[in-house]
Amino acid sequence: MCGAENTTPLAGRPSDGLTPGLGLYSDPIINLDHGDPTIFKPYWMRSRDQLVVSGSELMSYFSRGGHPCWFMEPDFEKSVKRLHGLVGNAVSEGRYLVVGTGSSQLYLASLYALCSPDQPHPVSVVCAAPYYSSYAEATTFLKSSLFKWEGDANAFDKDGPYIELVTSPNNPDGTTRNPVVDRGGNLIHDLAYYWPHYTPITYCADHDIMLFTLSKCTGHAGTRIGWAIVKNEQVAGRMVKYLELSSIGVSKESQLRAARILGAVCNEIEAPPGPNLKFFDFAKLLLSERWGKLRQAVKRSGLFTVSEFPLAYCLFFREYTGSHPGFVWMTCKDKNLDCSGLLREQRILTRDGRRFGSDASCSRVSMMSKDEEFDVFLERLAKVKPPEKSNACNGLLQL
């Protein structure tokens, strides 16, 4: 999971990047609240790969009888395992794979799988702050008595069963994470960003439940494909049951598309170097260039700090690389300032730190927008002034 999601800016509805300025401004609003990964589109524009589906294909509910995940296309499973094998970021051979409608569906499937209908009390669900803003809402919206959101894992002191979410690299702040509660609870590792364009691959992850998503791996968010790698057969079986009951499986067209996209990335990795950059090289270059520009802009502004990340040896690139997260976690040096508010005055929508279990001096900003949006973001960042010197129109703040 991790992403672009549940964003309800201004008019109460998500918008796609450049939003008309409601007639108040000639310049459009830049929406960096969500993490729509349109940054990678130029790479895929040059791809010749196509998904072709005839009218009579993929008609059945079933992909294969007898398989634990009966709605999972064999080609999808094959591509996922092939990619993990080539990248070396996670153990997938000998593990159960479960496909989902994005990893958000698999997050709920994991919670369901780790709880029993017979338990006397809801299982506590925690994650170290700052945590992905959608976890809380996704955990609470159905008022399930199977599980209960308890917020920051660092402050969690209750007895009884618990589930800790470990998001690494973390959304919103890009840090590498380990569990913080050490009392034998179940763990869900959200590894949406554990790919070499975002962060050095320093080990081959082999946790009990690991969630990945096509959105963040290749940028195909609209395809709504995620996958879970699961060690325990019963847990995988219960996740499949959740997917049966909540949507009777997962789009087969999307699974085949994902299989093709991931297969194309694998083919490139295995091929000798050509005239064009391969996907992970292309994506890493793009993100590292943006991070370089951003750090310069932040330094010039003097108002904010952003995280520094250590270099580490990446087992995939076979060299020391830095981290280039999909989001920047901006923090005002003056802790009394409202980070999102300051940016909003420049018609930049970002996500308020309070939604991540932090405070208003922080804000999450997408680094994965289109080029033109990112450039406008940097231009406007240069104009941000502390409130007493602000010449922005306060009217917009009330929208």
Added chain:
Amino acid sequence: MCGAENTTPLAGRPSDGLTPGLGLYSDPIINLDHGDPTIFKPYWMRSRDQLVVSGSELMSYFSRGGHPCWFMEPDFEKSVKRLHGLVGNAVSEGRYLVVGTGSSQLYLASLYALCSPDQPHPVSVVCAAPYYSSYAEATTFLKSSLFKWEGDANAFDKDGPYIELVTSPNNPDGTTRNPVVDRGGNLIHDLAYYWPHYTPITYCADHDIMLFTLSKCTGHAGTRIGWAIVKNEQVAGRMVKYLELSSIGVSKESQLRAARILGAVCNEIEAPPGPNLKFFDFAKLLLSERWGKLRQAVKRSGLFTVSEFPLAYCLFFREYTGSHPGFVWMTCKDKNLDCSGLLREQRILTRDGRRFGSDASCSRVSMMSKDEEFDVFLERLAKVKPPEKSNACNGLLQL
């Protein structure tokens, strides 16, 4: 909703039609427990329509900014409204359309939308028996305190808010349904089978929430596309919120596929008659032939009864037509007999009447399997004997 779903036969996993006989028999098991609509595949084999998606298409989470259902593809909405306009089975113009990962996801979205997190008690959810077997499990599996499954609407006598599900034509028994509780509760109309190949289109439905699914309309179950037609903007908005939180929208590949499939059906309806039957004509002919054969087989057997349906004037075909439901609801004349058990002795898997809020003398049998499976079903039906004369192997009953 309505379908093939949540079927866990024999080995604890769904299987796809002809299942290997576990080494006990030379003849395979016929799985008619679920409603996988493979019956229509021969029609689509002749279609030249293809979905083609390039590597850079459909990458964003967003289909259009500013639309209430921000993840719904415009082409999908257009095709759905066009088809309802041509068939005349439901009012869709001037209504809110919400796309879902099958109508099963939209069923849960509807429940969520009709309940408030602030209500003191869970809202009762009822449906007149025999009701679709997955309603109960889908309503209860997350132990939500927003809503509570209360079973048969005919026996419902509690005060307080309630939601009644009205499935028409009904799954499992194909009857035309109206609400039975008349105390001002909210209604969800599941109209998955309200298409002219299954039943005469006698009126243009215009209920508050109407659910449809591509699975039952054209047979594309694997595409996992359903849609809801909703009158109230706030209810539609809350359904969209559910889809955001549970899966951040719906596969765009599947939406485009559905748009093409429905568009092809519409084009045919509008075209002059050609050498081949149009979709609804083809599908109605196929189903009516099967029903004819089934009725003969049931008559010969003497053990069962099946529903009779009145002829009615179909506004789409402009003639009197019968009903040819996707399932047959078989009832043993001897109410002490176990209908599914008798059929299972002939290696025919069906769904036990008790799962539909009825009793074991009834069973639901899919009429939508492949031709070869349907033919084997009829052959074996002729061999069914009451228990005292049975020569079947009881060993299978214990599987």
